[in-house]
Amino acid sequence: MNLEALFSCLSSSACAVTQVSTALIIGMLLFMVASGLSLIFGVLGVINFAHGAFYMAGAYIAFFTYQATSSFLAAFLAGAAGVGLIGVIFERFVISKVYGKDILMQLLVCYAVILIFDDLVKMVAGPEYKMMGMPEVFALPPLELAGGFVPAYYVFMIGASLVIGLGLWLAIEKTRMGKIVRALAINPQMVGALGINTTLLYAAVFGIGSALAGVAGALAAPTRTLTPGMGLSILIESFIVTVIGGMGSIVGALIAALLIGFTRAFGAIGFPLFVDGMMFGMMAIVLIIKPSGLLGREVTR
Amino acid sequence: MTKTTKGISRRRVLKGAGAVAGLAVFGTPHIAGAQAKVIKIALPTILSGRVAILGTSSRSAVQLAFNQLNDAGGINGRKFEVVDRDSKGRPDEAAKVTRDLVNNDGCEIVIDGEASSGSFAVHEVVRDLGILCLHTCSETSSLTADPKQFGKNVFRCARQGIHDAVAGGSYAAKIAKEKGLKKWATCSPDYAYGRDNTAEFLQYAKVFEPSIEVVDQLWPKLFAPDYTESITKLLQVKPQAVYSALWGGDLVAFIEQSNLYRLFANTAYFSGGLGDPPILSAIKNLPVGLNTAYRYNKTFPNSPENTAFNDAYVKVAPNEPTNWAWQNYAAAQFIIEALRRTNASTDSSVLAKEIAGMTVKQPFGGSGITMRESDHTIINYPVAWGKTQSKAPWVTDYVDTEWSKILEFEKQWKKEKGYA
Numbered sequence: 001m002n003l004e005a006l007f008s009c010l011s012s013s014a015c016a017v018t019q020v021s022t023a024l025i026i027g028m029l030l031f032m033v034a035s036g037l038s039l040i041f042g043v044l045g046v047i048n049f050a051h052g053a054f055y056m057a058g059a060y061i062a063f064f065t066y067q068a069t070s071s072f073l074a075a076f077l078a079g080a081a082g083v084g085l086i087g088v089i090f091e092r093f094v095i096s097k098v099y100g101k102d103i104l105m106q107l108l109v110c111y112a113v114i115l116i117f118d119d120l121v122k123m124v125a126g127p128e129y130k131m132m133g134m135p136e137v138f139a140l141p142p143l144e145l146a147g148g149f150v151p152a153y154y155v156f157m158i159g160a161s162l163v164i165g166l167g168l169w170l171a172i173e174k175t176r177m178g179k180i181v182r183a184l185a186i187n188p189q190m191v192g193a194l195g196i197n198t199t200l201l202y203a204a205v206f207g208i209g210s211a212l213a214g215v216a217g218a219l220a221a222p223t224r225t226l227t228p229g230m231g232l233s234i235l236i237e238s239f240i241v242t243v244i245g246g247m248g249s250i251v252g253a254l255i256a257a258l259l260i261g262f263t264r265a266f267g268a269i270g271f272p273l274f275v276d277g278m279m280f281g282m283m284a285i286v287l288i289i290k291p292s293g294l295l296g297r298e299v300t301r
Numbered sequence: 302m303t304k305t306t307k308g309i310s311r312r313r314v315l316k317g318a319g320a321v322a323g324l325a326v327f328g329t330p331h332i333a334g335a336q337a338k339v340i341k342i343a344l345p346t347i348l349s350g351r352v353a354i355l356g357t358s359s360r361s362a363v364q365l366a367f368n369q370l371n372d373a374g375g376i377n378g379r380k381f382e383v384v385d386r387d388s389k390g391r392p393d394e395a396a397k398v399t400r401d402l403v404n405n406d407g408c409e410i411v412i413d414g415e416a417s418s419g420s421f422a423v424h425e426v427v428r429d430l431g432i433l434c435l436h437t438c439s440e441t442s443s444l445t446a447d448p449k450q451f452g453k454n455v456f457r458c459a460r461q462g463i464h465d466a467v468a469g470g471s472y473a474a475k476i477a478k479e480k481g482l483k484k485w486a487t488c489s490p491d492y493a494y495g496r497d498n499t500a501e502f503l504q505y506a507k508v509f510e511p512s513i514e515v516v517d518q519l520w521p522k523l524f525a526p527d528y529t530e531s532i533t534k535l536l537q538v539k540p541q542a543v544y545s546a547l548w549g550g551d552l553v554a555f556i557e558q559s560n561l562y563r564l565f566a567n568t569a570y571f572s573g574g575l576g577d578p579p580i581l582s583a584i585k586n587l588p589v590g591l592n593t594a595y596r597y598n599k600t601f602p603n604s605p606e607n608t609a610f611n612d613a614y615v616k617v618a619p620n621e622p623t624n625w626a627w628q629n630y631a632a633a634q635f636i637i638e639a640l641r642r643t644n645a646s647t648d649s650s651v652l653a654k655e656i657a658g659m660t661v662k663q664p665f666g667g668s669g670i671t672m673r674e675s676d677h678t679i680i681n682y683p684v685a686w687g688k689t690q691s692k693a694p695w696v697t698d699y700v701d702t703e704w705s706k707i708l709e710f711e712k713q714w715k716k717e718k719g720y721a
Contacts, residue, residue, distance in 0.1 A: 018537070022529050026529060026530070126619070127350070127354070127357070128353055128357070128579070129354070129549070131553050131557060131583045131585055132585075133585025133586065134586065141563060142561065151561035153561060154529075220526070223527075223557060223558050223561065224554050224558075225526070225551070228349075228350075229350065233524070233525070234526065264530050265529075267530075268519075268530035268531065268533070268534045269534060272534075273520075276522075
């Protein structure tokens with residue numbers, strides 16, 4: 001524990017700005033993955049253990065698109081849309097077959113899909129790591145704010161995640177379609193009785209949730225090495241986020257992701273050997289005090 | 302009265318005929334079969350996961366060596382086949398596939414292409430089986446330095462932590478003295494190798510330049526995808542130099558993410574693992590002037606032999622040679638020389654006697670790399686450090702460390718550890 005260093009950092013604008021931006025960088029990427037996981041659980045009542053594989057797929061699709069087009073915009077859109085499509089196919093042909101079944105069955109199906117995805121990536125891209133590299137447009141010196149530094153790409157990453165998160169929240173809370181989706185989460189039989197195609201709606205929600213993982217993968221691709229199995233570590237952290245924030249709550253996912261981001265960014269200064277312990281400790285406390293998470297609700301389906 | 306006959310008695314003829322028949326049935330075909338039989342070389346290594354690129358480079362190097370031998374007619378008419386298995390980087394799997402390769406696939410020699418954790422598992426298996434084995438990837442010093450680990454048929458043909466620590470410490474101290482780099486930080490993966498490697502490097506850097514002060518040590522998780530909090534912590538600590546034992550894809554991510562903060566603009570960087578060409582070429586924006594240990598380089602040494610090795614290797618492999626590639630190729634050369642000297646004997650103890658103390662001229666070492674007899678590990682291999690540049694051959698200005706200096710410090714280290 002080095003609380004002196006922590007307080008010293010908080011009292012220095014340069015250190016505070018750099019570490020707050022670090023927290024946002026870590027938090028917003030986690031939010032993208034966790035919000036998809038949360039959305040799928042909130043509406044379909046399914047814990048998608050294959051979500052990490054979708055994140056990996058998004059990164060690889062973005063990588064190959066960037067190689068082919070040299071356009072980061074195309075890579076980003078392809079990562080999101082490609083994984084959205086994969087999500088729809090996965091929902092229709094795989095996960096819908098185990099709706100309402102034991103959670104162990106869902107876990108096994110998802111685990112099989114993870115292994116298949118990892119092997120497919122090995123076959124297509126090879127077992128070695130890949131690096132997409134920073135797009136030309138972001139190859140700039142870091143921005144200086146109050147003596148602290150924030151890389152230009154990370155400013156974009158935080159901004160894009162915020163916009164997407166806000167758009168998702170507005171779509172769910174303020175649109176007619178959002179109302180239908182919320183109703184679907186609470187009473188699917190009634191939604192079906194009103195003549196709405198719930199099967200299509202389930203597939204669409206699963207596709208959007210998966211696309212969010214694809215967005216995260218595409219955003220991570222310029223700064224992280226791509227390897228088969230890369231989705232596992234972010235999946236574990238995303239589960240911590242969804243448990244803390246509450247399964248099914250987008251706002252809860254945002255709060256929890258930022259909480260994890262701040263813990264990691266300032267933990268590196270104040271308690272570097274206990275960062276993971278702190279994250280899991282927070283999860284344990286939330287599970288004991290409020291098992292449904294900070295803003296979560298009980299399972300409805 | 303004894304009846305004698307001139308010449309050969311009938312009994313002797315029958316005995317002789319029986320012996321010839323016996324030889325024909327049980328002896329000659331066996332010898333003929335053995336002469337024609339392909340000698341199988343086992344190669345357990347990591348062919349999947351994050352370090353698969355190193356395992357596949359090991360396989361390419363061993364196959365290259367034995368294919369070259371087969372193309373030249375083999376030894377005594379006998380040909381060689383490399384049988385590889387994926388251990389997935391798991392020690393239990395490495396031990397299992399090694400036993401399978403020997404007991405079920407009929408391999409008679411083992412080249413162990415495992416990382417340290419797997420190598421110790423394979424080590425126990427080959428000591429138990431008594432088969433000839435050359436470890437080719439583990440850099441953990443105790444594998445051969447600790448007398449308890451000694452195996453009479455087991456060798457290491459790989460760089461060793463203590464040798465690298467002395468060479469790296471000596472090189473870093475020289476630069477620290479020249480440039481006045483006193484404030485140092487480290488950023489290494491949080492597991493046994495990362496911590497041991499970093500401690501040994503700092504120990505010898507301080508021996509050669511006592512003014513070096515370590516202001517912070519960061520331990521990101523092994524295989525961490527993101528190093529942002531470590532990088533921003535380094536920005537706060539403002540060290541003049543950073544040492545890192547990160548390697549493989551982790552190192553590529555660390556360098557790329559550090560570039561976003563321009564970390565290397567004002568901070569000298571020292572790395573034991575950056576010098577592998579596939580890593581250097583994977584970094585899209587390789588900063589100039591980073592310091593790295595030799596892992597492999599097609600221009601160092603700048604000799605026709607090294608060029609020939611590199612050219613032959615890239616024809617059969619998807620990437621340029623790695624550190625594991627040259628070590629495996631060198632191991633194959635030790636085995637081939639021993640086989641030549643013994644007319645392709647596969648008796649492990651006969652081959653081991655030949656390899657112990659053997660010096661083989663290799664494309665990578667000046668006067669040849671020696672398999673030291675006392676502890677069955679190689680010396681006189683390349684331990685130089687150089688500086689990065691933005692394009693191939695990626696690393697230049699190599700500075701070598703005298704092996705006499707390394708051996709002197711190694712002797713002291715062995716005494717301190719109770720190994721000598």
